[in-house]
Amino acid sequence: MAEWSNWSGRQTDSPVAIVAPTSESDIVEAVAAAAITEMPVRAVGASHSHSRIAATNGMLLTLDGWQGIEAVDTEAQTARIRSGTRIFQLGEPLLEHGLAIRNQGDIDRQSVAGATSTGTHGTGPSLQNLSASVEGARIVLASGDVVDCSPAATPELFEIVRHSLGAVGLITELTLALRPAYRLHETLWKEDPASVFSRIDELVAATRHFEFFWMPQTDACACKSLAETDDAIDELADRKLERIGWSHDVISSTRDDLHTEMEYSVPAHVGPACFNEVREMILRDFPDLQWPLEYRTVASDDMWISAAAGRETVTISAHQDITLDDRPLFEACEEIFRRYDGRPHWGKQHYQTGQELAALYPRYGDWWRVRDEHDPDRIFVTDYLSSLRP
Numbered sequence: 001m002a003e004w005s006n007w008s009g010r011q012t013d014s015p016v017a018i019v020a021p022t023s024e025s026d027i028v029e030a031v032a033a034a035a036i037t038e039m040p041v042r043a044v045g046a047s048h049s050h051s052r053i054a055a056t057n058g059m060l061l062t063l064d065g066w067q068g069i070e071a072v073d074t075e076a077q078t079a080r081i082r083s084g085t086r087i088f089q090l091g092e093p094l095l096e097h098g099l100a101i102r103n104q105g106d107i108d109r110q111s112v113a114g115a116t117s118t119g120t121h122g123t124g125p126s127l128q129n130l131s132a133s134v135e136g137a138r139i140v141l142a143s144g145d146v147v148d149c150s151p152a153a154t155p156e157l158f159e160i161v162r163h164s165l166g167a168v169g170l171i172t173e174l175t176l177a178l179r180p181a182y183r184l185h186e187t188l189w190k191e192d193p194a195s196v197f198s199r200i201d202e203l204v205a206a207t208r209h210f211e212f213f214w215m216p217q218t219d220a221c222a223c224k225s226l227a228e229t230d231d232a233i234d235e236l237a238d239r240k241l242e243r244i245g246w247s248h249d250v251i252s253s254t255r256d257d258l259h260t261e262m263e264y265s266v267p268a269h270v271g272p273a274c275f276n277e278v279r280e281m282i283l284r285d286f287p288d289l290q291w292p293l294e295y296r297t298v299a300s301d302d303m304w305i306s307a308a309a310g311r312e313t314v315t316i317s318a319h320q321d322i323t324l325d326d327r328p329l330f331e332a333c334e335e336i337f338r339r340y341d342g343r344p345h346w347g348k349q350h351y352q353t354g355q356e357l358a359a360l361y362p363r364y365g366d367w368w369r370v371r372d373e374h375d376p377d378r379i380f381v382t383d384y385l386s387s388l389r390p
């Protein structure tokens with residue numbers, strides 16, 4: 001037995017074996033070995049999910065030996081990327097081709113397959129999550145077949161793979177849609193919540209990315225906006241609260257303080273009301289909370305199980321210290337999120353059952369049907385995933 005834990009250490013498991021492939025044929029071999037013995041098998045990227053989505057007591061494949069960019073198509077503005085590649089490994093090589101990924105989350109430590117498998121997103125009302133950038137994928141199925149998925153050739157399988165929850169096979173490559181490289185001007189400031197919400201639409205519309213962290217101890221919002229710019233660094237007025245750089249240097253931050261997290265996506269138009277209800281609940285019921293709430297926006301998409309499917313979205317994240325029981329805070333937040341038609345982030349904590357999730361996504365049953373067709377013996381389904389089955 002080996003031991004595995006996620007980034008925070010909150011989720012642990014004891015895989016039967018940990019395998020570290022360095023080629024696609026190693027991955028095919030590992031899946032074949034698991035299939036013959038009907039052993040559950042799972043890949044992890046950076047193990048940064050807060051939920052048990054990456055946990056397994058079967059065979060675990062770590063993909064740090066399977067990284068790198070296979071090919072860049074500058075004309076189509078796409079790149080074919082090995083699945084274990086971390087997002088921070090993409091910035092400089094893509095810049096050499098004059099390209100960049102369209103958006104990133106708060107950090108850049110995730111693997112591309114891990115991030116797309118859970119619908120990882122950044123902020124920006126015109127920017128979809130990372131799964132929506134997937135244009136093609138290569139996957140090893142339980143049958144041992146290696147399939148090139150695309151919307152034209154394998155529409156239903158492609159739909160599952162681009163937002164996979166690790167549940168349909170081992171992704172070996174992803175083709176991501178990119179955009180021309182771009183620079184961003186970051187501005188940081190503090191503002192009280194009443195003031196932020198008196199002009200929230202204006203703030204969200206003013207730049208490409210706007211977000212804030214609300215700090216319960218001070219009842220203040222630490223705001224951040226990122227605007228596309230061609231300016232040089234010398235043109236900054238205040239270098240403590242502003243910076244300019246390439247998108248991959250500016251968007252993501254370092255998050256070293258271990259925590260657990262719950263995040264819900266709500267329809268954008270109820271975002272402010274939902275946020276304020278959670279804020280009031282925290283001030284009343286959790287006066288000692290030392291961790292912030294984060295407020296971001298995500299553009300609508302058409303994926304079957306994306307938290308932003310079919311609606312412009314606001315995401316609200318609650319955090320708790322890793323030394324404390326997160327359940328009281330998260331249950332209290334979830335009770336509010338549910339009333340605002342919230343959908344949980346697939347890589348973060350939540351307490352929804354499969355039947356409840358099915359009510360949130362019209363195509364949820366289809367997602368599971370297609371998954372089951374490609375893995376009838378359920379070697380890619382763990383106990384946690386079974387709890388999400390409708």
Ligand SMILES: Cc1cc2nc3c(=O)[nH]c(=O)nc-3n(C[C@H](O)[C@H](O)[C@H](O)COP(=O)(O)OP(=O)(O)OC[C@H]3O[C@@H](n4cnc5c(N)ncnc54)[C@H](O)[C@@H]3O)c2cc1C
Pocket residue numbers: 007042043044045046047048049050053054063083084104105106107109110111112113114115116117118119120121122164165166167169170171172255345346347348
């Ligand atoms: C500090 C921190 C900051 C974060 N910031 C954000 C943020 O800004 N925005 C956001 O949306 N989320 C954020 N998250 C959540 C995180 O982006 C997601 O949980 C993401 O899935 C983590 O990527 P990973 O590579 O660690 O994947 P893992 O946690 O290792 O795996 C996630 C899922 O992907 C599957 N998987 C991984 N590789 C493969 C593969 N090759 N084939 C098939 N399945 C695979 C796994 O089996 C699992 O189901 C953050 C998490 C942390 C800890």
